[in-house]
Amino acid sequence: MSGNSFGTIFKLSTFGESHGKAIGGVIEGCPSGLSIDEKFIQDELNRRRPGQSEITSPRNEKDQVELLSGISEGISTGTPIGFIIRNEDQQSKDYDHLNDAFRPGHADFTYLKKYGLRDHKGGGRSSARETISRIVGGAIAKLILKESGVSIKAFVKQVGEIKLDKGYQELDISKTEESIVRCPDPIIATEMEKLILKAKEDGDSVGGIIQCVIDNVPAGLGEPVFNKLHAQLGHAMLGINAVKGFEFGRGFESVSMKGSEFNDQFVKEGDRIITKTNHSGGIQGGISNGMPIFFNVAFKPVSTIMQDQTSVNYRGDEMVLKGKGRHDPCVLPRAVPIVESMAAMVIADLLLISRTNRI
Secondary structure (H helix, E strand, O other): OOOOEEOOOOEEEEEEOOOOOEEEEEEEOOOOOOEOOHHHHHHHHHHHOOOOOOOOOOOOOOOOEEEOOOEEOOEEOOOOEEEEEEOOOOOHHHHHHHOOEOOOOOOHHHHHHHHOOOOOOOOHHHOHHHHHHHHHHHHHHHHHHHOOOOEEEEEEEEEOOEEOOOOHHHOOHHHHHHOOOOOOOHHHHHHHHHHHHHHHHOOOOOOEEEEEEEEOOOOOOOOOOOOOHHHHHHHHHHOOOOEEEEEEOOHHHHHHOOHHHHOOOEEEEOOEEEEOOOOOOOEEOOEEOOOOEEEEEEEOOOOOOOOOEEEEEOOOOEEEEOOOOOOOOOOHHHHHHHHHHHHHHHHHHHHHHHHHOOO
């Protein structure tokens, strides 16, 4: 299997399956001399781990990271940082009835066609449990970005048909972690929680949208042709499990606007040149313009539901699949730190690339 690495200078390579002994990875390109805050890394993992509330999977995992290399006395050495997170609460027997079945919405059929076999226990490598490694990579990327004053905050903007109809500028994003659904508006958050619990009660699932805001990104990051900044962010987000859509700035909404409405006019504020509006989402010509970068990521409903579904087995015989196991009725609350992590790795990588491009 190829395609297990992400990044150019700051590069993360991951390994492991949902029901294997461990999930892990190797981070290359982390500059030497960086203070590695292990508590911060673990706190980021705790935001993603299962079992944190009644609206997430009850799988009981500590998700304790073990940093194996590349760090000496809390400081990065510039060499590869290896790490693992051991799986402790696999219940593989929950998947015995899926040994030769194709689950609707999952990668069972496509994995079998590509590799000639598949790991039916929790989806194997296609499981979202692989994203644990991305959290570790993203946490270290955030430590790099912290030194440059860059901050990345994501929140749940929509669950099902319940929408947060406010721009990020109108929200106190610091309140995101006060809600188990990770929506910074307490009234909307309560409605979202009720909807997720109703889907859980019905043995069903629900999707939604996460918005991410990146502040204090310096102007000039990104390449103007094939490696546009928004294209790299799109690549990062569309590589997350269950993601079905990506838009930055005003995105699809911009098609109903005129150029006179959409164009961000430049003004001078103090010693900085900024734009009066930010419809372009902080990116123009594929390069950051110094304004906040914001984008939306759409997640489908979780494919595993606790309802009977018709499908076929390897021989093409029709069968009924019964829902079983421990699964999230909505992936969004736990996906917020994953979105942040992928964004952090993109921006950290581009910052390091920009340093190498200057004399």
